[in-house]
Amino acid sequence: MTGDRYFGAAVLAITGFYLYGASTIPTGFLPDPVGSRTFPYILGGLGFLCGFLILLRPDDPPVWPSSSIVLKLALAAAIMYGFAETLQPLGFILPSAVTTALLSYLIAPNILHSLIAGGGLSVGLYVILKHGLGLGLSAFWF
């Protein structure tokens, strides 16, 4: 129940914001019986209704992971965010070596394994993606 109470409330808030956003859509110049706002209004309205119904009749709460696993998932997301932000300035190899090593350590805490994963995956995947498949990646920042 806890899960769906928050979820329903979030849906109501977001669809409310969405409806506000839809109301600010400028009108086009061409004659059009439907216009730019109608469809977003319908979607926002239906979404609002769904949020309301979810609040009224929440499902059984999902099995949330333990706090240590939540922490692990949050760390994984943070590591991926770091990768997303550093890939462009630093090139593929260095950020991916760090990212894969950290993710690997997060999954199985073994320093040797994580070093193998970091070194092997970063160089190996760079060669495969860049030279095997021709992806537009640069190796380093220079």
Added chain:
Amino acid sequence: MELLANLSQGFAVALTWSTLILAISGCFAGTIIGSLPGLGPSNGVAILIPLAFSLSLDATEALVLMTSVYYGAMYGGRISSILLNIPGDEPALMTTLDGYPMARQGRAGDALVLSGVASFVGALLATIGLMILAPILARIAYLFGPAEYFALYMLAFCTLGGLSSRNQIKAGLAAIIGLAIAMIGLDNTTGLPRLTFGSLHLMDGVDFLVAIVGLFAVAEIFIYMESHGRESAIGVKLERITIPFREIGNSAVTMLRSTLIGFIAGVLPGAGASLGSFLAYMAEKSLSRDKETFGTGNPRGVAAPEAGNNAAAGGALVPMLTLGVPGSGTTAVLLALLVTLNITPGPLLFEERPEVVWGLVASLLIANFVLLIMNVPLVKLFVRILSVPPWILLPGITMVAFGGIYSLSGSSYDLVLMLLFGLFGYLCRKLDVPTVPIILGILLGNHMEDSLRRAMVISDGDWTYLFTSPISIVLWLAAIGGFVAPMFLRNLLRTPPRVED
């Protein structure tokens, strides 16, 4: 006769070296993807799409590669179901019911060969079915105007979430979320920005590839990280592999029946392979004289779901190619590929680009034979892949997903957006909100709105125009029925419990 002419044209395309190599490597990659737990057809195809672009393949080649991966993943999904009691992908869930008990009785090899043959029968006959049914449906699709298309999109959204969620409201909400995201960006008709809140990044809209890889692949990584360690199974050793001729013979009728059921389930919008394998298994169980042996290692309980899900995979291609409305998660991803390649599926595809359609059909026929070889004599090779440890697999998948999307857009903005979609997809999975309708909504949202607007221009704003033609009335009724029916059927369609260790 027309069929033979078309087919020979198709084989002319499929039998070139480049296409053959693509089909074979697609089958190989697909079987690996299918057999790895946590990577199914939809997310496997999703992370490979950026790679298909970087190879700068033309439309036929890209489609051949991706559908071979799709078929391969449907074959490969059974391997970990049978050996580890972990379904390699969602449709392979039913295969665990009898496959794993068979493996524990020391008949793992038999189960793998039997299910491989069943997959072959299902997929091959479904490809032939696709060949016959698709041109007929394409001819009917000529009668579709904007009002009919709008009704068809309604049908797809009403049925797609149906059986994948236990809560119909959430299934509906998922479609609305997808459609609402599709509205972001420049309005197709007026060219003015909508719902961008002044952000330049949002002017282009949300790239559906970013959403797909995020919702499918990245979310799957989080799910896997969470469940890893909790879901542990005792692996079964695979000894020598022999061909169990007697059991294959005994289940021949089962395979044919399951193929028919699976194919129909695949063609219906919104049902897809999971339903195909489920219905095939349940039908076989209820028809059988020895019902109680199902779930304890009955070979027919292995053959039925595998023939069913592979047939459904072929069937799901029919509405995707002829109407541009995918019937399952993976075909939605394939549609995304086609749209990005600037190909509009639909009746015109059969007229204007016959080489794409028939080249694809011919390649799928070839791919089936390749897959039979890979999945029966060479199955040991893929069994070994199951032992790739997660500490190397998951970081690897992450890198391929990020690297692929980065190579398409070159911006870290899209990577962050993909990560957000991944976290959102994780939450959706937890809250029982199906993600396939979200993808489909993002993909079809603008088409759906355009057909509504066009219909209204034709009728000069008269909303009853949407319900005037017989085709649209049938589609609307099917949509309403498809949305309401699962609420009552849900208790009937419950998956039998998996075997515990």
